[in-house]
Amino acid sequence: MLIIPAVDLRAGKCVRLVEGRLDRETVYSDDPVAVARLWEDQGARMLHVVDLDGAFTGSPKNWDIIRGILTAVRIPVQVGGGIRDMDVIDKLLGMGAARVVLGTVAIINPGLVVEACNRYGEAIAVGIDARNGKVAIEGWGVTAEKNTLELAAEMKNLGVVRVVFTDIWRDGTLQGPNLAAVEEVARATGLKIIASGGVSCAADLRALKKLEPLGVEAVIMGKSLYAGTITLREALIIGQEEAGVQVC
Template identity: 45%
Template sequence: MDLLPAIDILDGKAVRLAKGDYARVTVYNDSPVDQAKEFEQKGARWIHVVDLNGARSGSPENIDLVEKIVAQTSLSVEVGGGVRAIDTIARLVDAGAARVVLGTKLVTDKEFAQAALEDFGGALTAGIDAKGGEVAIEGWREGAGVPAADLVREMAAMGYGHLVFTDIARDGMQTGIDVAAYERIAAAFGHPVIASGGVATIDDVRALGAVAASIEGVITGRAVYEGTLDLEAALVLCARLS
């Protein structure tokens, strides 16, 4: 089970949003690259990067920062936000991203989702963000009217092997993680999933460890930045649970 510290990039800075609200932004580091280096120094192997500008505009705006993170660290970088064209995926892969997350297009353009998978295979991750059981798209600003579990099953049938599932209501709130929800999503997907949203303390990581067969990784953001989750201790725990 991997632990993926999150770096959400907005206007060139490492930030976190509360419940995906662009009006509720906290800046944690003026340099996403320096933040990535800090995570690496503490033992991280993976990071999860979200281009929030790209998620909002529909086209990544921070690929240069992804390139710098790849060049200046040995981290494996999973990145998403505004990935809505084949050439964008290619640019991110060429920039050195280990995995590229598709979100909105999974809902709005199934032919694209299939074509991207045929071209890039295991380099792709399905990113499904949900609130109240319904998929949210366009940088979490719109409900898609699609039950999350249905989309998860559809992506599994299409051939996606990686899935980041985000519980928007808990994201950035440090309210604790809904373990049963991720177990249900993993069962629908047929593969372990990457859990995102609500991690507050190491007890949440430990709770996911109890269903480790359903969990490929866990993304943590605000809890690490604000010190309620000790990153080094959590990385050690995740290594034991692998």
């Protein structure tokens, strides 16, 4: 299972939010590029970069930092946050992003998802952000009248093969992932799943790892790494464990 550290950008800084709320923000670094290098140096094989300003406003705002991260690291980087037109997708992938994550646009303009998948294949993923089973959009500020399973099935029909599934109530809380919801999406859709939200410890990772046969291929880790409840080295070891074999 791939372990993907998150680098969330807001106002040029590396931050973490709790439940996506701006009033519950913690700033971890004034130098997100250095943070990205740190995770690479510690063994990360991929990074998840989110432009939170972009997610809230509808278009990416931290271009210079994103470009700096893409230039500074050698590992693949997936980028999300405010990506709502093809020009932005083209620009990010042209800058060297390995994958872009579409969110709000999957609800408001599914035709763009089709166009992007046709042009870029698996370099396109869709973020499905769940709040009480419904899909949240526009920086999680608006709850759409569509449930997560409906959106996942629609995205698969449009050509999407991979989704980033986040339980908003768990995000940044260190309360453990919503395993039931992750499993439900995986079983119902057959999509490749990147799980996000709530991971706090080795037990959480091992619980997610049991879902690998269902298509849960990766987990995004944020607060747990920044708060030190688990180290990246520990997480990477668990990610590489064989089924049924725990490495001390």
